[in-house]
Amino acid sequence: MTTVSHRAPQEPPPEGGKETSGGRREHRKGPVLLRGGQVPRETTDQRLLESAGDADWVHSDPWRVLRIQAEFVEGFGALAEVGRAVSVFGSARTKADDPYYAKAEAVARGLVGEGYAVITGGGPGIMEAANKGASEAGGVSIGLGIELPFEQGMNPYVELGVNFRYFFARKTMFVKYSQGFVVLPGGFGTFDELFESLTLVQTRKVTQFPIVLVGREYWSGLLDWLRTTVADHGTISTHDLDLLHVVDDPEEAVRIVVTADAELATASPEAQSSAT
Numbered sequence: 001m002t003t004v005s006h007r008a009p010q011e012p013p014p015e016g017g018k019e020t021s022g023g024r025r026e027h028r029k030g031p032v033l034l035r036g037g038q039v040p041r042e043t044t045d046q047r048l049l050e051s052a053g054d055a056d057w058v059h060s061d062p063w064r065v066l067r068i069q070a071e072f073v074e075g076f077g078a079l080a081e082v083g084r085a086v087s088v089f090g091s092a093r094t095k096a097d098d099p100y101y102a103k104a105e106a107v108a109r110g111l112v113g114e115g116y117a118v119i120t121g122g123g124p125g126i127m128e129a130a131n132k133g134a135s136e137a138g139g140v141s142i143g144l145g146i147e148l149p150f151e152q153g154m155n156p157y158v159e160l161g162v163n164f165r166y167f168f169a170r171k172t173m174f175v176k177y178s179q180g181f182v183v184l185p186g187g188f189g190t191f192d193e194l195f196e197s198l199t200l201v202q203t204r205k206v207t208q209f210p211i212v213l214v215g216r217e218y219w220s221g222l223l224d225w226l227r228t229t230v231a232d233h234g235t236i237s238t239h240d241l242d243l244l245h246v247v248d249d250p251e252e253a254v255r256i257v258v259t260a261d262a263e264l265a266t267a268s269p270e271a272q273s274s275a276t
């Protein structure tokens with residue numbers, strides 16, 4: 001493994017790497033290709049064997065990789081035996097008297113009634129509502145929490161909780177361990193989760209993955225924009241929007257997930273393949 005040192009422009013040209021047929025120096029580091037001023041002047045082994053000099057690099061990023069790895073291992077370990085599950089997303093700010101709070105509870109109850117565990121981000125608002133609905137219905141209520149600068153802690157209805165430091169490790173868990181996503185009104189965090197799942201379906205990294213938006217009024221502006229501006233520019237195909245189901249009724253949301261999941265169970269193994 002090598003690390004990249006960034007030099008000031010006045011420093012001498014790099015000595016490391018290999019000369020290509022075009023007479024340029026280049027250095028490969030896994031998926032990373034370094035050329036020109038980015039080629040490291042010395043190899044990692046050289047640095048490792050050096051007794052003197054700056055050794056800070058040994059202590060920071062390589063260890064971070066192990067922490068990231070540990071998050072995946074812990075997450076996989078905690079969730080491997082959960083069985084069929086659906087992730088429910090939505091705003092962290094929704095109050096308990098908001099009608100969407102009750103809808104999220106109802107979605108979770110319905111999912112439990114169909115034998116699914118419910119996975120959320122473990123936080124307040126819609127996440128809390130879904131965990132509440134799941135735990136009160138006697139189902140498996142899971143929270144994949146995220147460490148944030150303003151500590152919130154897991155909502156009290158989470159019964160199996162895993163706390164992540166990295167959003168990307170956590171997002172893998174939502175997709176890997178759920179059979180579908182139900183998305184209630186939310187902000188940037190919710191959009192991130194929604195568009196990540198849409199991208200995975202669009203690029204066939206996951207297949208037959210139902211994504212249900214609850215709240216026609218809330219989502220219609222976004223959908224209109226996708227149908228007109230975005231599709232008109234050709235940056236998505238109109239059929240990409242078929243990936244999304246929009247409903248108002250929690251029971252309908254549950255029905256869509258159950259139907260898509262049943263179709264997947266009878267589909268070919270190739271159709272079931274997943275990159276996660």
Ligand SMILES: CC(C)=CCNc1ncnc2c1ncn2[C@@H]1O[C@H](COP(=O)(O)O)[C@@H](O)[C@H]1O
Binds near residue numbers: 120145188189190191
């Ligand atoms: C009040 C507040 C901001 C609390 C933050 N506490 C949180 N705890 C856990 N997951 C979160 C939190 N904030 C955002 N997320 C993630 O982002 C989504 C909600 O973000 P937003 O509120 O729509 O943008 C959730 O589905 C969740 O996965």
